[in-house]
Amino acid sequence: MMGGIDRRTIGRWALTGTAALTLFYILMPLISVTWLSFYAQEIPSFPPQGYSLRWYASIVGNERFVSGLLLSVQLGVSATAIGLAVGVPAALCLSRFRFPGREALNNLLLLPLMVPGVVLGTALYVFHVEAEIATGGEFQILGSTVGLLSGHVLVVIPWVVRLVLASLAGFDRTLEEAAHNLGADRWTTFRRITLPGILPGVVAGAMFGFVASFGNLEMSLFLVGPGRTTLPIAILQYLEWKIDPSIAAVSVVQIVLIGAAMLMTDRFVKISRVV
């Protein structure tokens, strides 16, 4: 009897302990990078010799970081918009219609999620080169904004498709019939009934798609043109020259941006429910 209670208590402690350890493991880098970004000295060493905001000031003054951030946000927003325009109808077709090659298309749309970024980047790079040759070099694709954007769209689509599909699975289709019965044609029904019903999936898909695009490094490395770098690339390039807390400050800015987006999404949908 006593032994039973003891074992249960031990079990509970073990569980709590493991959870705490995991949380610590996840949070540690975030905490330390945030701490580091406030260090006063240039060479990171412990203990810090004081705190300052100079690294935040320095990134605002760093033209490459600012333009990188700008490009990354522009890319992320445009890629997400296009990804939604393609991904939502694609998910609808996949869930509504039975057609030959449906399974193949389903897998194809999820592929960019599984292919390593380097492979994706190389493939797109080669494709762009080929395309330029095929068009007689008349259009500059390689290193163009269009080329970069099309790559990022590819990163966004699987997230949108996957999360919208998950939402559609839980969507009651008799609601659409009810709308038809009340006089709503297909488009009105989609706009007024279906879309609000799958909004959690759409919002979450957009959110994750944006984050995936915003943080993408490997694929972008192959696609950026001279003088135009995304934020992750700008960070990488900076790191090649020196290590100082301004990198930490940039990371904190990124974390805050993504965290804010997450919180905003969470107001629409409990993220833990759709992923």
Place this chain on the structure above:
Amino acid sequence: MARLVLNQLSKRYGDFFAARDVTLDVADGEFLVLLGPSGCGKTTTLRMIAGFVEPTSGTVRLGDTDVTRLPAWKRNTGLVFQNYALFPHLTVAQNVAFGLEMRKVAKPEADKRVAEALELVRLGHLGERLPRQLSGGQQQRVALARALVFRPDVLLLDEPLSNLDAKLRQEVRVEIRKLQQSLNLTTVMVTHDQEEALTMADRLVVMSEGAVRQVGTQRDLYERPADRFVAGFVGRSSFLQGALEAPQRFRTAGGIAVACNADLAPGAATMALRPERVIVGPSELTEVDNGFPGEVEFVSYLGGLIDLHIRLSPQDLVIAQIPNREDGFMPEVGDKVHVGWTTASAAVFAGAGSAADSDELQPD
């Protein structure tokens, strides 16, 4: 409201007919109930009227128009779904207003009609709630208001009460019927609950395996079933297999000669008996044309009524339902009794029953 006419309406899936040559004429303001066992094509028929299932052949006329090829949103039908299908992100009032909005009814007029419709179903005070904040019965009434508010040509109900508890079902049943009568709504309802069908309908349609077996009033179906299936499905019947030897004489499989009144050619036949028309007594019965000795095989005590299975011969079993009176006679299993019935209360149908029909001999 309008008259609804279905003409030879069929729906085929592969070579399976979900509905076969359904022909019905629903008068303006009439309440028609489709009744039948599970899978007999009731929902399919209703959905063809609403425009969700495209008929393989046949036509649907609503008022003066042939709507067979019109999409659902261009037909003016009001459908109440079994699960109500209320829009979860819209308030009760917005749900009810949806049909008016689609018809581009001006806002002040729409608001007025929504309020009226909600008042009609006694939910005037709940317009601002979301559907999930309502009880099942309230949701059902919202669905009804939503289907009525735009004055559909025909109201369609697919088992509208099946998600309500027994007590509520009885109340709502009466409510719907009153509403239907006061608004003079042409209505088609699907159910497989007989009591529901009997209490609500002006006329009933009995379906089986996709086909209409009989159309008529409650009385028509009960007193003059068109065939064996209807006799077994509407109310209860017990069946005696055998053959018609002459228009007035039926011989059971067990060799018992029964006087009857059939206008059929002699040959294999089935006799259907309503249990409450079968008289049971301790001694020989004099007041009926047919009296036979038998042995009680099974007794089922139903409170006010008692069901008896009485075996007349190794092949012949009849079910009798007798009132439970204080002074009454109360047979037990194994008792020797006498049973009888008048010729008028037995119906005879041509053909022998199939094996599946023997299920109907069991009490339900």
